[in-house]
Amino acid sequence: xxxxxxxxxxxxxxxEEPDLKKDLVTLNMIQDIHIEGNKLSxxxxxxxxxxPLKGLIENACRxxxxxxxxPDIEVSINMTSRVTQQKNVGVPGVKNIIAVASGKGGVGKSxxxxxxxxxxxxxxxxxGLIDADIYGPSVPIMFGLEGARPQASQVNGKTRIEPIEKYxxxxxxxxFFTDPNQPVPWRGPxxxxxxxxxxxxxxxxxxDYLVVDLPPGTGDIHITVTQSFPIAGAVIVTxxxxxxxxxxxxxxxxxMMDAINVPVLGVIENMSYFTPAELPDNKxxxxxxxxxxxxxxxxxxxxxxxIPLVKSISESGDAGxxxxxxxxxxxxxxxxxxxEKVAQQVSISNAKAPxxxxxxxx
Numbered sequence: 192x193x194x195x196x197x198x199x200x201x202x203x204x205x206x207e208e209p210d211l212k213k214d215l216v217t218l219n220m221i222q223d224i225h226i227e228g229n230k231l232s233x234x235x236x237x238x239x240x241x242x243p244l245k246g247l248i249e250n251a252c253r254x255x256x257x258x259x260x261x262p263d264i265e266v267s268i269n270m271t272s273r274v275t276q277q278k279n280v281g282v283p284g285v286k287n288i289i290a291v292a293s294g295k296g297g298v299g300k301s302x303x304x305x306x307x308x309x310x311x312x313x314x315x316x317x318x319g320l321i322d323a324d325i326y327g328p329s330v331p332i333m334f335g336l337e338g339a340r341p342q343a344s345q346v347n348g349k350t351r352i353e354p355i356e357k358y359x360x361x362x363x364x365x366x367f368f369t370d371p372n373q374p375v376p377w378r379g380p381x382x383x384x385x386x387x388x389x390x391x392x393x394x395x396x397x398x399d400y401l402v403v404d405l406p407p408g409t410g411d412i413h414i415t416v417t418q419s420f421p422i423a424g425a426v427i428v429t430x431x432x433x434x435x436x437x438x439x440x441x442x443x444x445x446x447m448m449d450a451i452n453v454p455v456l457g458v459i460e461n462m463s464y465f466t467p468a469e470l471p472d473n474k475x476x477x478x479x480x481x482x483x484x485x486x487x488x489x490x491x492x493x494x495x496x497x498i499p500l501v502k503s504i505s506e507s508g509d510a511g512x513x514x515x516x517x518x519x520x521x522x523x524x525x526x527x528x529x530x531e532k533v534a535q536q537v538s539i540s541n542a543k544a545p546x547x548x549x550x551x552x553x
Contacts, residue, residue: 194264196224199231202259206251209244210539215252223269231256232267238541239399240272240315241534274316274399275541277423282390284397285319287423287537290416290453292405292446293439299461300428301329302508303498304404306515307426310530312359313515316399319354319361321389323416324406325382328366334358335511341367344394351394358516361398363389383415390420400537417451423537424456426495431460431482443490456495456536458487459529463497474499493536496529498522 204216215221215235223234235248242248249268256266276286291304301324308320322330331337334357341363342353354361365385395401403422406412416422425446429439439458446453460483464474477500487494498504501522507514515526 194226194229194231194260196226198260199224199226199233199256202255203233203252205259206248206255209247210535211238211542215248229261229263230265230267232269234269234271237270237272238275238538239534240274241311241531242272242538243528243531243535245270272315275538277421277537277541277544281420282395282401284395285401286399287541288401288403288420289456289533289537290403290405290422290425290446291428292413292425293407293428298407298428298430298439299498299504300407301327301333301404302504302513303426303428303459303461304402305330305333305508305513306526307530307533308360308400308402309358309513309515310526311400311402311534313527314530314534316534317397318359319363319395319398319401321401321403322362322364322366323386323389323403323412325365325385325412326406328364328369329508330362330364330404331366333508333511333513334362336362336364336367339367346394350392352388352392354393354395358513361395363393365389382412386412386415387419390416400534413445414451417446417453422453424454424540426456426533427458427486427492428461429458429483429486430462431476431479433479433482436482436486439486440489443486443492447490454540455490455492456533456540457493458483458490459495459498460484461498462500465500493532495532495536496525498525498529 200216203221204214206215208215208218211218220236221233222236225232235252237245249270252268253266256264274286291300293300308318312318322328336355339355341355343350344353354363403416427439427443429436443455445451446455462478464476466474484494504514504522507517514522
């Protein structure tokens with residue numbers, strides 16, 4: 192039997208992309224088909240390098256070739272990716288902007304934002320992180336960059352801020368431009384102007400994801416960011432207590448307002464439980480249990496996962512090396528798993544968006 196391209200496409204049209212609910216051929220995810228005798232190779236173009244279903248899709252492709260054509264074919268699959276892009280991002284070179292928000296302070300939102308950005312980068316994506324928390328910028332400390340000052344460069348006759356690169360991601364924080372020992376009395380319009388500059392006046396280059404660490408609550412900065420730049424989606428960080436959940440609900444409500452209308456990619460519950468180092472199998476739910484999941488169900492958004500209360504998380508942040516980069520395998524895996532889920536939700540959100548926002552972009 193002479194194997195041909197049409198047979199291959201016909202077989203692979205039986206493989207559905209689990210999130211987008213269409214087959215791989217219709218989604219134009221099968222490319223570079225090469226046939227030599229009974230040897231077949233092709234590429235599967237995923238919507239993100241952080242796709243948690245990569246193995247599942249590869250196995251489904253192998254099974255489809257074996258079942259619909261012949262089990263004797265030698266199959267070689269190149270699993271690659273091209274990150275889908277939201278429509279009209281407004282920041283040149285940036286494909287998707289992800290906001291990280293919380294209803295109240297003290298829930299570890301900045302820690303989650305930093306480790307989420309590094310988790311996305313660990314999967315092979317190009318990532319930037321904006322610390323837009325004007326009143327308490329924490330990126331300089333968490334990345335060991337106190338006292339760092341970004342350089343300026345000339346691009347096409349315009350002065351551009353060069354984000355600082357560390358641990359493979361690009362960073363800008365309002366804290367790079369202020370004296371950490373001096374309180375900065377910001378008024379509303381000054382705040383909006385300063386935050387816009389982090390987006391508009393920086394030379395971000397090509398990024399798959401730009402993660403934005405918003406201040407707690409709902410205020411000027413949230414309105415400025417969501418109305419000035421199309422956001423792919425927001426990640427809500429909460430802790431299990433009722434008071435945190437009540438505040439998180441208000442934060443979610445803001446994103447869902449008609450004037451803002453930002454998709455909620457999901458809920459992350461931080462400080463979910465405590466596991467002592469000497470009893471690694473024990474979980475103590477100090478602040479209550481299941482609150483984040485309850486919130487996710489209430490707003491009909493995915494629950495992205497629980498992050499335990501572990502001393503190494505705050506210690507590594509204070510030491511300038513976020514926990515996802517440390518030897519703590521459990522914590523590192525937890526954040527990379529959450530990053531994969533966030534990337535998955537961005538792809539789904541882009542595919543659902545009107546005007547063909549799911550254009551796979553080089």
